[in-house]
Amino acid sequence: MNETLSPNPEGQPKLHNGMKSKTLLFIGGVLVVIVALGGIAYFASKQKSSETNDNAINLGATTTPNYTIELEPEVQIKDLAPSLERGIHFGASVPEVARTAIQKNADVVLARLKKDLNRADDWFTLGVLYHSANDYEGAVGVWEFLLKVVPAPGVSTAYDNLGKLYKFDLKDFPKSESYLKQSIQVNPNSITAYFELHELYRYLYKQNTTLAVDILVSASKKFPANPDPLVMLGGYYRDTGDTEKARDAFTKALAIAREQNDVAHVESIGEELARLPQ
Structure with missing residues (x-):
């Protein structure tokens, strides 16, 4: 990280x-x-200030x-x-x-x-x-x-x-x-x-397990308005050579980013998609 x-x-x-x-x-x-x-x-x-809680009563x-x-x-x-x-x-x-x-x-x-x-x-x-x-x-x-x-x-x-x-x-x-x-x-x-x-x-x-993928799938379901789990999933599939799954994950992440009006994510995810082999 x-x-x-x-x-x-x-x-x-x-x-x-x-x-x-x-x-x-x-x-x-x-x-x-x-x-x-x-x-x-x-x-x-x-x-915050060094005085915070100095006079607090211990209950x-x-x-x-x-x-x-x-x-x-x-x-x-x-x-x-x-x-x-x-x-x-x-x-x-x-x-x-x-x-x-x-x-x-x-x-x-x-x-x-x-x-x-x-x-x-x-x-x-x-x-x-x-x-x-x-x-x-x-x-x-x-x-x-x-x-x-x-x-x-x-x-x-x-x-x-x-x-x-x-x-x-x-x-x-x-x-x-x-x-x-x-x-x-x-x-x-x-x-x-x-x-x-x-x-x-x-x-x-x-x-040698599917846990790296499973935890991101769980995160994407738990946080459906956050595109980051799917972006990370797309990156994982991109790096492991599975272009179709990478494209699918990035595309789903892009849709979420657009729904959230997240301009920065829309731009960066679009760039990721453009770099994938056709």
Whole structure:
């Protein structure tokens, strides 16, 4: 994939083309940092003012700009939360300039969390910062924690991030598949995990099955007003030499784009059709 995903857990990603080098976009309350580390694009929570929720009364559910933490009455968040004192364990390949920027963002986020552990957006951002530092253990710890305390559908962001982490970085494809399937279960209105599963099946795992096609067919039925699943399906058939199926998928996608008055998609899909062998 070659995209940066929206911070909104309900948002849908732009269409991507293949598994290329990735850029991470971190959006924080103090600084925007773009760090090219050869990782993958993760959801980063948009932080609003640093004062948000500082005076919130803890009633077991605290809402931050994008996410909510909910706990059973007898559960204390401090008993579940990862340690904020562990520090960032930078990978050897992370350049110094990136380390400085990541640490600066992390210091701001950690300071807020030490005041209020219920700041769900800051936890999501901390996981992204750990990942950008190649601190995969730290990232997993944060996102696994969020699975326990963030309700659906927002928790799908953590499932998506874990699915990508295990797909691209830790190379545990069964775990990646499991997390992405759970993302669909908790947030059926997000198309993100469908695309992630397609790329997993197409390039890395269970490649001798029809799953790469099946997941896009499922996505096209679930999101009939979105042409992207059919565009991706057309690209799959184009690349595997099945011109007729590629033409059929692109043609159906073009019809959807026209219905949606999506000029950009109409143009790009038309170009795809024109490039197919006659």
